[in-house]
Amino acid sequence: MADTGRSAVTRIPGFTAAALLTFVLLYVPIATLVVYSFNAAPSMSRWDGFSLQWYEAALQNRQVREVALRSLWLALAAGTMATLVATLAALATVRGGRFRGRTMIHALINQPLMVPEIVTGVALMVVFSVVRVRTGYDGMAYLVLAHTAFCIPFAYLPVRARLETLDPTLAHAAADLYASRVRAFLHVTLPLLWPGVLAGFMLAFVISLDAVVITEFVKSAGQDTLPTWMLGQLRRVVTPEMNAVATLLLGVSMLAVTAFFLLSRRRG
């Protein structure tokens, strides 16, 4: 019942035009970025034909390679840890029934979503600066921990949503057939939960890859990630190389998000 014609009851004058204009506004900046990353000329004022030279320059830039690799493994580490602890937490909050302190647990898990990133950023900077002085340790663990905490609510949501649709009697049936708790979990619950776990990981991965404010305040010298490196570059003169880097990052995010949507739509 596609009532999209002029006489459709849902039509409100001007709304369709405004909506289409919004979609254009949403995509023109991104499209500009992508198109000009393939421009042979170093400026936006003219189009000199198709070229991959900025991609070549970006990929040969040692700094770009270094910060991109650091971003990737940080997102992998934090995403994995966040998904692991969020899955355990979801098993406790969904399967455990109502219990005292559940509201507190939910507030704690969702805290990174509610507190402005700049506040979390400076708070972590303050606390970690004390830890740094006391322990003398200055490695990547600070960033991994900060990203993990920030990603937990994003990993938690899809896992919990998936878990809520699962039939708890399946695990009971396994128990009736003398499967141990661990066996019932590994052979019944986990396979059914898996799409939710993967979706949670994808989301956590993208969030970590995107995190700039917290990273900027927690990192020490020489720990730049792709976003903080870009943040530094965008304050200065921008070369078209940045278009290529941005387009590549856009591609990675889009792949991860598409995977997330396909995973979270898959039925058990």
Place this chain on the structure above:
Amino acid sequence: MTAAQRRWLLLAPAVAILACVAAGPLLVMLVYSFLEPGEFGGVRPAFSLDAWFSVLFARDMFDPEIVEPNIAHLAILWRSVSLALQTTLVCIVLGFPTAWFIATRPRGTRELWLFLVTIPFWTNLLVRTFAIQEVIRNRGLVNTLLMQAGVIDEPIQMLYTDFAVLVGMAYVFLPLMVLPLYAAMERVDRRLLEAARDLYASRWRMFREVVLPLSRPGLVAGSVLVFIPAIGAWVTPRLLGGGRNLMLGNLIELQFGQGRNWPLGAALSMTLLALVLVALLVYLRAVDPDTRRRDHG
């Protein structure tokens, strides 16, 4: 092992991480806001209300007895609130028709349109901010097009102004308005619209008296979801606003950097957090039907 023990064992890793690197540091900030600043940053362990006092007030340089409003801080607070409200307004104007458009598509294509709205949202914040820079800079897309068309001779300075911050934030946060609005509109019963039209209501009247009231929960939720990150924005004003157009987030950063006044930075952080919590309460009342029912008795 009892059920309760198992539950807390499962929760332990998440609780430990969040307590150490989310809730704990916030408490430290709260404590710091009541201490005296150290000489080179940091704090001295002495109780003081000075930081909270100077969030809004200042003492006269020559006569400390004279208390006056802290004009610089008030200006930044006002700019933050005002820009966040303007961003919300722009997102409503663009987001409302967009959400309605998506909600009235045939069932099969709705998800595709929705996906189109969410893709930019999941794209790296810096990529999107950079894209806006490219469009509005002096030799960017808009100025280049306008100059080639002969409309202007000199590029219009848009980058590094409050206008740029507004455009950047509206661009980045628009999906947060569209998604809850869509969720509310999707549930609107089409027969109500037909009834309005059958009773000879004009399309505008149908919009005003049927669509708008029924979309209200989504409108409130979307507004709060846009307002919260907008008032706490740090990246967008930093990249698009230039050095002098500070927002609250940048003022906070300043206290931990050049300003070397950690207690003031902590007090400003808590102020920002309080503003966000107020907005969150509005949000919870809008989306939680239980609270609403209780209100109406």
